[in-house]
Structure formats: C-alpha cells, structure tokens
Amino acid sequence: MTDLLPAAGENSSGEANATIVVRDVVATYKVRSQRGGTGVANWRARLVGTVNEVHALRGVSFTARQGESIAIVGRNGAGKSTLLRIIAGLQKPTSGEVLAIEHPTLLGVDAALLPQISGARNITLGCLALGMTPEEVEQIRPSIVEMSGVKDFIHNPLNTYSSGMRARLRFAISTARTPRLLMVDEALATGDEIFRGRSQDRINSVLDGAGTVIIVSHSMASVQSMCTRGIWLHEGQVRMDGPIVEVSESYRAWAIAEDRRQRKLAQDRE
C-alpha cells in the first residue's frame, strides 16, 4: 500500500501549494430500513420500520495541491460521491474537517435547470444560481451556447432535448466561469467525443490557473488520460493514494480478482 500523505493531524495546511486539505472525514448516515422482522415482539419495527446506521466514510485524509487532477476510484457504494459532496461543502461530515482555498464548485447546476422551460432561460437560471450578475450572464451567454452546441434548439424547452444535448448544456453552464477548484462526478459528465474534448479543455484551464480538479469515475480509461493522481476508496477508507498509473493498475487487478472470486462463489452455490 502506498501512502504519500502526511498523517492526519499533522500540520499539512501549512504547505504553500495545498488547495484542499481533507482531514479524517467520517460520514455516517441514519437510514430508515423497511426490514420489519417477524413475530409479535417486532410489532414496532413492522409498523414504523427500524433505523440503520450506514458508514459511508470511515476516516478519509488527503491533501490536494495546485495543478493536480485527482481521480477518485472505487466500486459503487465506496463513498466516492459522499466524499465529493463533503469536499464541496454541500454536506457536513459526521466528524473531521475539510479546508480549502475557496469553495469548490461541484459540477451539477443540473438541479437548478427546469425541464419545461427553454434552454436560453435555463442558461439565465443556471448562471444566476452560480452567483453571476444579470450583466455577467449576458456577457457569457454566447460562449455557453457555442460550447453546448445546441444551436437552434436553444429556444425550445429542455425536455425536448436529447440526453446528450442536456448534458452538454449542463456542463457548459456549470463551467462557464473557470473555478479554481472543480469537482466532477462523472455520472453527470456524459457526452460524445467532441464534447469530451471540450470538457478536457475546461479541465485544463482550471489546472493552468493553478487550480485542482477532482473527478469521481468508474471508467479507468477516461481517468488515466485526464488525471495525474489516483485515490482508491474502498468501503469508506483510502486503500491507495499515488500516481494514477499505479493506482488504476492495482485497482483493475483487484477488480478482476474480486469479480473472479464472486463468480466462483456463485458457481459453488449452484
């Protein structure tokens, strides 16, 4: 296991080029379970359900630096999206802290967009949601329309767009202004080849401005071309942190072995 990090608690925030410091972040959810149980003794559980604790993150620490693009990899449910939301300041950790040079931008204006209104109106809404003034929105509008490539559809309601078009418009809006700290949940950043190139440009411009990009991804291929560093999250903990090539290689090897193991288990059961 490679661990390039200073231990949690060390004064890593003193480093001159640190942009984000994640310190021993723990996240625990309370989830209402519907498993009712049987028997008279469990009447309460059957009536209102029971509350389960889910440990999404069990103490995650790392320091991101200027010009770094970091891929967070791991299986579904490893805590990747939770970690991203906590870094973006949208969710509070149960314990631990996140320090940053500015509020990181999570790519996801998606939630401000309304499907029944036109793309043009959604550009206004999305940009205002990012904190722009109406004047700034008008200045930046042509470049968003151009980057999204939706052209004549711009005055049609959003729910008439193809999913690719919607994704392009969303990405164009949320990166209209180059943030210094950009978080991307890859589930949001879908699109065709041309679009992928344009997103790479946007990510590069963040890195050129000495910012930091953190991408959550399932696809190793896209991550290897875009990122310099990898963090492998496994069951809420950092299993490996290092150069992207090493991390993705180890992760891939593990995933193949794990897959084989699962299949064998299933076969044995039959």
Added chain:
Amino acid sequence: MATLDGSAPALTSVHERTPLSRSLRDTWRYRHFAQQLAQSRIMASRTDNKLGLLWEFLNPLMTALVYYLAFGVILGTKKGIENFEVFLIAGVFTWALMSGTLVECSETLSKNARMILSMRFPTLVLPLSVIMRQLLTWLPMLVVLAAAALVTGEPLRATWLFLLPVTVLTVMFGAGVGLLLAHPAARTRDVAAFLPFTLRAWMFMSGVFYDPATRFADVGGPVGWFFHYNPGSVYMSITRSAFLPSVTVSANQWIAAVFFAVGMFVVGSLVFWRKEGPSND
C-alpha cells in the same frame, strides 16, 4: 492568478457557518436568481396547459365561483353580510395568499433537497423566491377582486390603499410560520402530512365565508380573544375593509396584524437561518 506565487491563499473550512450579516448580503446578491426562479416556475407550471398564463386569472376566478356556489347559494351563509360576493372573494384570496406562502415556505428545504445538495447558495434565497412567486400570482387575484368590487357597485375608495400594507403583512406572516416549519418538515414527512388538516381547521375558524366578529361578538375570554385577533381572520378583514365600508378593523386589530407579521417573519427567518448550511443527514 494573483495568489499563485509567493503568498499562499489561506485555507478555511468549507463547512464554516456564515454570519447573519453575510447570509443577508449573499441573499440580496442572489435576488435575481430568486426572481428568475419564481418566474420560471410559474411558466413551467403552465406550459402543459393550452390556456397557458391565462390560468393565472382563471384560477382565482373559478375558485371564487366555486366558493360562492357552495356558501352563498347552497349553504346560504351570507345572512346579514353586505355585498357577500366581495366579502367572500376577498376572504378566499387573502387566505390563499397567506396559506400558499406558508405551505410553500415550509416546503423550501424538503422539495429542493437535490438543489441544496448540488449547489452552494444562501438557502434564504428559496423562501425569497416563494414570496416573489406568491406576489406575482396575487396580482391577478387583486385584479379579479377589484373588478368584482366595481361590478357589484362599490366605488373606488381611498381605503383601497389598505391593499398595499395588507399584502405585505399577509405574506410576512405566512412566510414566517412557513420558515419555522421548514426544518422540521425536511426532517420528517409527517409535518407536511399534518399541515393541510391544520390549515383547513384554521381556515374554517377564521371565517372565510362568515364574519367571526359578528358571529362570536358576545364570546369572551381566550376564545373571544382568538376570534378577534386570530391573524388568519384579521388579514382577511383588512382586505375586506379596503372594498367594503361595512367591514371595520379596530386599531388593536391593526396593531395585532403588524405585530404577528413582523414577529413571525423575524423569528421564522432567524430560526431558518440558524440551521442553514449543509446538514449531516
């Protein structure tokens, strides 16, 4: 970037609470977003209808008609009330403004959970947007109301100016109560489930279709006090008094109207703001 070389930018916690003054300043900075969201939501709610924005007028008009049929014609609660049509419509619309603002403000956190989880903005923007939308839908109601008054022979009076303060006070009161409920409603769905029943009971006690001041004139004690100062009926009475000289609002009732509105609004906003920011569940 300026901070690139030499002086490193300071690292601060991304989960730090913002002080009230900054929250208010941020909310003001986001006012255009609130306005755009209000307008867009109205448009979005009407695009699937053929009659589109005309519904903004049709909706209050038909509401008034249904209430008139139910209470004016069938149940006949109009006994002794002068110009029952305007009396009834003024009550129904004022109640709609108050309860609409209340319910939608209480839903701001539960219904926008996705938005709050994906973007960083002062959450006070959401109730601000609700208030703007309510005011936008209130305007057509006022037009219908004024038309009804003129058609039924009420002249244009100086008292119509009461409409301005009563609009502000009604919205402030509704928003204040709604803001108090927003966090509990986001925690448990049960709050939203109870609310409609509570509001309906409150509406019937507030005298939308009868005059509580005359009906319970000789009831004393706390019950009488309730029927006299209940904010629900006081705001309705003020709207009515703007059009109908037969409805009078006492100085004490005006004081109560201002007191409840300002008090609830300030308390509600503070409680809402105190719990602002990212949650941990």
